[in-house]
Structure formats: C-alpha cells, structure tokens
Amino acid sequence: MTQPPGFDDVTTSHLVCKLHKSLYGLKQAPRAWNDRFTKFLPLLGFQHTYSDSSLFVKTVDSGIVILLLYVDDIIITGNADAAMQQVISALTKEFDIKDLGDLHFFMGIQISRTAHGLCLSQSKYILDLLTKTEMLESKSCETPCLPYNRLLKDDGAPYTNPTLYRSVVGALQYLTFTRPDIAFSVNQVCQFMQQPMIAHFTAVKRILRYLKGTIHHGLTYSQGPLQLKAFSDADWAGDPNDRRSTTGMAVFLGNNPISWSSKKQLTVSRSSTEAEYRALSSTSAELDWIKQLLVFLQVPLTSPPVLFCDNLSTIALAFNPVQHQRTKHIEVDVHFVRERVAKKQLSLQFVSSKEQFADILTKGLSSPLFRTHCTNLMLRASNHVFAGG
CATH class of the missing domain: 3.30.420.10 (Ribonuclease H-like superfamily/Ribonuclease H)
Incomplete structure (x- = not known):
C-alpha cells in the first residue's frame, strides 16, 4: 500500500507499506473477511450446501437456523428463536457486527410484511435509476416492450454513448431479481452491448418508462x-x-x-x-x-x-x-x-x-x-x- 497522507516519509517516499492483514476499504478486504467468517461458522455447528456456497444451515432439536451470507451482509432466520439468539451472540463476540432487527432492506431489495405475507420490491433502486437517466418525469407506458416486436442488430444509426447504454442495461439486469415482468425486455437489450444503436436505446427508455408507472410493484409471497x-x-x-x-x-x-x-x-x-x-x-x-x-x-x-x-x-x-x-x-x-x-x-x-x-x-x-x-x-x-x- 502506498504511504497514506500524513504518515509519509519524505526520505523514503519511494517505499510502500507491507500489509500483514487486509484493511477495511481495500479491494481484498471483503473477500478476506468473508473467508474468515465462513471458516468460523462450522465451529458454531453450521453446514453449507454445494447447491449454494453462501447458504448455511444449523440443525438443532427445536428446529433449524438458516444463515445467508453475501460478502459482509448477513440474513439469519429459522424456527428456533433461542438458537438464533445464541448464534447472534456468538457472532457479535467474534466479529464487529450490528444487529439491525427485522429484515427490511437487503442488497437493494426492500422487504415489507403484510397481513398476507411478504412483499419484495426495489422501489428505491428504480427511483435512483430513473434519476440517473433523467427519466423521472417521463411519460409511463403499459408494457416494457412493443407486442411481438424484435430488435434488429443493424437498425438505424449507432448510439453515440455506448458507455451509458451498458451502464443502464447492467442496472436493469439487477432489477430482474424482483421484476420478472421485464426479464424478456432486458434480455433483448442485453444482446447489443457491443455496438448499440439508437433504436436499441429507445427500447431501453421504453423499459424505464414502464418502470416509471410501476415503481412500487413487487413480488408477493404468502403461505x-x-x-x-x-x-x-x-x-x-x-x-x-x-x-x-x-x-x-x-x-x-x-x-x-x-x-x-x-x-x-x-x-x-x-x-x-x-x-x-x-x-x-x-x-x-x-x-x-x-x-x-x-x-x-x-x-x-x-x-x-x-x-x-x-x-x-x-x-x-x-x-x-x-x-x-x-x-x-x-x-x-x-x-x-x-x-x-x-x-x-x-x-x-x-x-x-x-x-x-x-x-x-x-x-x-x-x-x-x-x-x-x-x-x-x-x-x-x-x-x-x-x-x-
């Protein structure tokens, strides 16, 4: 690591610092933390499945405890309250973590509880995306793409800002986690990342216009x-x-x-x-x-x-x-x-x-x-x- 401001030595400015462990904020820090965390979980009785390496389950007499890990974000659930509290206490002693209570927001996904079950949405993510693309005041439309219409590879003139196109389409891909209604439309525009045309960006803007009218839509889960x-x-x-x-x-x-x-x-x-x-x-x-x-x-x-x-x-x-x-x-x-x-x-x-x-x-x-x-x-x-x- 280069010498940080305020601690640099003028006489040895050509030298760098050797790290004995990963520091928070560096690229390798989340991976190092994740590796240490996953090695600690088996000591608490957790097992992970080959179906999903980020999912861990602990079986107890009264039920099970499920832990989902994404880098340094954690979800803990299950049907054994006492065992869950023991796991949270053990993790708190070993790591500097904060218990945020009931799940409301995770990886850009909002979770709300209703009388009928759970609702998963990405309203804030959509608002941020519409603001970024200056489409917040656009007119909404009923569908994310034209009925039975397909995009052509060489349709019209090339789009002048392919970087923006790739950025917006990449953001739309993450939105399909809770919005299967736009999955096909996003799949179409993803096929022209290399050389987008104006017609392709028009299709992207139609998806954004559809999202403008369905900002608060999400998936509902019930028993x-x-x-x-x-x-x-x-x-x-x-x-x-x-x-x-x-x-x-x-x-x-x-x-x-x-x-x-x-x-x-x-x-x-x-x-x-x-x-x-x-x-x-x-x-x-x-x-x-x-x-x-x-x-x-x-x-x-x-x-x-x-x-x-x-x-x-x-x-x-x-x-x-x-x-x-x-x-x-x-x-x-x-x-x-x-x-x-x-x-x-x-x-x-x-x-x-x-x-x-x-x-x-x-x-x-x-x-x-x-x-x-x-x-x-x-x-x-x-x-x-x-x-x-």
Whole structure:
C-alpha cells in the first residue's frame, strides 16, 4: 500500500507499506473477511450446501437456523428463536457486527410484511435509476416492450454513448431479481452491448418508462402448499438476427415464484418441438437444483415436481422410449428429461397457451395478456415506503 497522507516519509517516499492483514476499504478486504467468517461458522455447528456456497444451515432439536451470507451482509432466520439468539451472540463476540432487527432492506431489495405475507420490491433502486437517466418525469407506458416486436442488430444509426447504454442495461439486469415482468425486455437489450444503436436505446427508455408507472410493484409471497411446479416455454426462431429461440421458465413453490429466466438458446433449433424440448431440459435442471436446496433446508416435498408445457409433441417425446432419427442430435436433452419422467421424479402436464405463465418470458405481449401474466407471477403494487438511504 502506498504511504497514506500524513504518515509519509519524505526520505523514503519511494517505499510502500507491507500489509500483514487486509484493511477495511481495500479491494481484498471483503473477500478476506468473508473467508474468515465462513471458516468460523462450522465451529458454531453450521453446514453449507454445494447447491449454494453462501447458504448455511444449523440443525438443532427445536428446529433449524438458516444463515445467508453475501460478502459482509448477513440474513439469519429459522424456527428456533433461542438458537438464533445464541448464534447472534456468538457472532457479535467474534466479529464487529450490528444487529439491525427485522429484515427490511437487503442488497437493494426492500422487504415489507403484510397481513398476507411478504412483499419484495426495489422501489428505491428504480427511483435512483430513473434519476440517473433523467427519466423521472417521463411519460409511463403499459408494457416494457412493443407486442411481438424484435430488435434488429443493424437498425438505424449507432448510439453515440455506448458507455451509458451498458451502464443502464447492467442496472436493469439487477432489477430482474424482483421484476420478472421485464426479464424478456432486458434480455433483448442485453444482446447489443457491443455496438448499440439508437433504436436499441429507445427500447431501453421504453423499459424505464414502464418502470416509471410501476415503481412500487413487487413480488408477493404468502403461505400455501409446498408443491413444486414449473412452466416451460420457447419462442421458436424468434430472434430475426440469428434465428435462435428464446427459453422462458418460471418455477413456483406453491403459488409463489422462486426462480425465473429468459434466455436465448445457444444453438438454432430445427423445429418448434426441438426448441420446446431444449427449454424443457433447462427447466428440469433448474428443478433438480431447487429440489437439492429444499432438501438441505428441510422442506418436505410430498409429490414430484410438475412441469407444464404447451407443446404436445414435446410431451410425447419425453414419454416415447423410441429414439427417432430426427431427434438424435438432441439426445442428451431427450434422455435427461425422459429419465426423470420414467423414474417418476418429474411429472409432465399439458397447459394451454393462454395459461402458460412463462409466455411473458419469451416474447412481448399485448397489454391485457401482459397484465394477466403479471398477476400470475404474483406481481402487484406494494404500500411499502422506504425511508433513508
């Protein structure tokens, strides 16, 4: 470290200080603190899962204690109050930490409690983003993108400030943690980071205008049955630039969405069945990961997960033991899903396109259908008012 102001030696100004340990404020300090913290937790009886290296669980006679760690921010919860207080006391003795009480704000996410459950939103984050982009006084719109519209790679003139474009789009990516309604729109604008056009930035501003009208919207979570279900969908050859398909998936625990994704597939699919099957395989892998996580959290699942798909050919392919010539190039995905269906670890069911919750994650929709799927994803306005910085 260079000699700090006020402590520098003029006669040895060319020398630097050798650090015997990391100091707060330096780049390596959070990582060093995190490493020490994670080594201390096993001494308190915590275990971590390979499904999520930042999640720790301690089992006691009266229940469990769950600790979630992100660098130096900690969430502690569980159903054993006495054990939780013991953990907090032990951590306070070992580290210089502050107990902030009930959870209200974590990593830019606001958490509010209602009579029906929890509401997660990022209202303050949206306000800061709108202020940064000077869109706070803009006119709002009903959807984050035009219905069934796709962006072209070379559409118009290049945007003159690509740094601003990348900064705003990067900020929008973090916002999808509590706003699955903008996941597809953000996925579209993320594909033009290298050379954005004016039309692409116009699409970004439409997302911001939509957020302007839905600042206080967030996810609502309430008690319900512990049934794991998922919706899988694909927009076959929807990207006009390379004709790749878009995978959309939404995973629910009961009526509560716990995982979602809108992602362009890595290869071109030769048919809608193939595109849907690739989406089915990706969703199955996500369900496997969530099942492992729930087992670690001691959440019992009384029945296998249900995976809904709106393509009958794809469902038939998952049940058919015959390997057809036309599907041999996707045989890994075929066997991955078929094996779970055969072992009754996964239940496939047909759902109509109108009730396909993942449809909002694969394409732009008209306003009435878009609002319907927002309701399906438990998105609604929150009365939470955040105070402070």
